[in-house]
Amino acid sequence: MHLAYPAVLSALLFCTGLYGVLARRNAILVLMSVELMLNAVNLNLVAFDVWLSKAAEETLHSGQALTLFTIAIAAAEIGIGLAIVLAVYRNRGTSAIDRLRDTAEPHGPDNDGPEGTDGSEDTVTADEKAEATA
């Protein structure tokens, strides 16, 4: 098999995941896209490991070992990530990542004062608490 086939498929999957990470709004969909990118990397690792184990008689099998490690780390990552998403959802009532703008630089003429910022943040938080309760 040509090495170009798995390499091209891996590049395509990686860019699909990249699009998902950039374009999705729900945090869980972003996590899915991250999984896609990790899987693209795994496919590359496996293909190059199979190639090198035959072409260069490499017996270390570092590609497959690294693939297993990536799979385990991805499982850990998805567990922690979902716990964080659930905590955010519990506190704010949303899992849309572009609404988590608390640490954004204040811009615009209406809320550059500290009092205004605090007040608007309080109302926003109260709104989202109400949304979470509803």
Place this chain on the structure above:
Amino acid sequence: MTLSTAMATAAHTMTSTAHTTTAAADTPGFLSPTGVEIAFLLVGLVTFGAAIVTVTTRQLVHAALWLVATLGGLAVEYLLLTAEFIAWVQVLIYVGSVVVLLLFGLMLTKAPIGRSPDADSGNRWAALTVAVASAAALIWVVVDAFRTTWIDLDGAAAGSTEVTGKALFQNWVLPFEALSVLLLAALVGAIVLSRKAKADAAATSASRPGGRSEKEGAR
């Protein structure tokens, strides 16, 4: 003496050029694909299509189910690359647990059933531009670099359980054990992240009595 050295060098050069020529001629072209390549191509098309649907569908639960198709297709690709152990690990961990965890997450965050019009954020076209540009760059580089590289899939499987187990437990024991510590840390972290909110919920349970018991199902 000098003449013989020069002749030897010339002969060496000639044999090496002949060797590279035969090596280049040995590499099969793209126009006569083998059966494994055709199978890889077809499964790859299915996998890529499922990945596209995963990142573009507006129904959140369907995205998780299409992710199953993508990951299963990748497991088949691993099988075609004779990496059997990785393929079954992929099926067990990704299809078996990660997608189930994602579905749990979708349901615990009360993801809307059916179409949700705001699944994509506003910077969708910028994201599409970035993705297409990076895909073009990556594919160009990869095809240019590995156009003539040939994976020899004949002979013993490069990734059977025996081979992978030997490599893992002869050369990679220390990273393997470190990985178990990492998994333990992740487990403890996930428990801490969900227990802290539970203490919060106990403090404010008078105002919000419902909706707490479902969190235990996630862990």
